[in-house]
Amino acid sequence: MFERFTVSARNVVRGATAYAVRPGPGTVGEGELLLALLDGQESPGAEALAALGVRERRASVQRSLDEARRRGGLTATDAEALAGLGIDVTEIVDRVERAHGAGALDAASVPPARRGRSLRGPFSPEAKSVVERSLRVALGRGDKYIGDEHLLLAMVAKPGLAASVLAEHGVTHADVVRVLGERAAAD
Structure with missing residues (x-):
């Protein structure tokens, strides 16, 4: 499937892999794909995010992703839903961190089993799902390639971390x- 990826889509995957090996989760997830897409230049997906004002709010997107990671992957929407049931996620995270140290719920605190074994890095099930959906999105649009715009559409097509963070920033499917x-x- 990667042979169908455009240069911009490959750059997103490479960029996501680079984010995964920095202090972070050690795996490529939706958050890493989103950050790499935001780093893109002159590509349909990156330009769409810029047109929607997300690129200029990159720091806020990064904070939202970091907060979700600190909550063990729970998005702000998830935390709000649990608050509606009387569960204070912030209090739970604080208690866990007092007992086990800062970032205890962060996937980065657990060393990845396969770090360094793959040039592409280990992909989380969620990231794999985004990549697989991008193929279906491309086929559905009649495209014979997979571009970063297909990755973006795949990210926002279903609920997940990237879709939730983008929704927090006013961007919907x-x-x-x-x-x-x-x-x-326009093209």
Whole structure:
């Protein structure tokens, strides 16, 4: 499937892998894919995020991803839903960190089993799902390639960390589809 990836899509995967080997989760997840996509230049997906104002709020996106990682992967939406049931996620995280140290729920605190064995890095099930969905998105649009725009559409097509963080920043699936459609019409 990677032979169908455009240069920009390959750059997103490489960039996500680079984020995974920095202090972080050690695996490529949706968050790493999103950050790498935000780093892109002159590509449909990166330009769509820029047009939606996400690139200029990159630091806020990074903070949202870091907070979700600290909560063991729970998004702000997840934490709000649990708060509605009387569960204070912040208090639970604080208690766990007091007992076990800062970042105890962060996947980065557990050394990855396969670090360094793969040039692409170990992909989380969620990231694998995004990559697989990107193929279905490309096929559904009649494209014979997989570009970073397909990765972006795959990220926002289903609930997940990337979709939740983008929604926190005012970006929905419909927004991404609209901006990509406008860009395609302009080309």
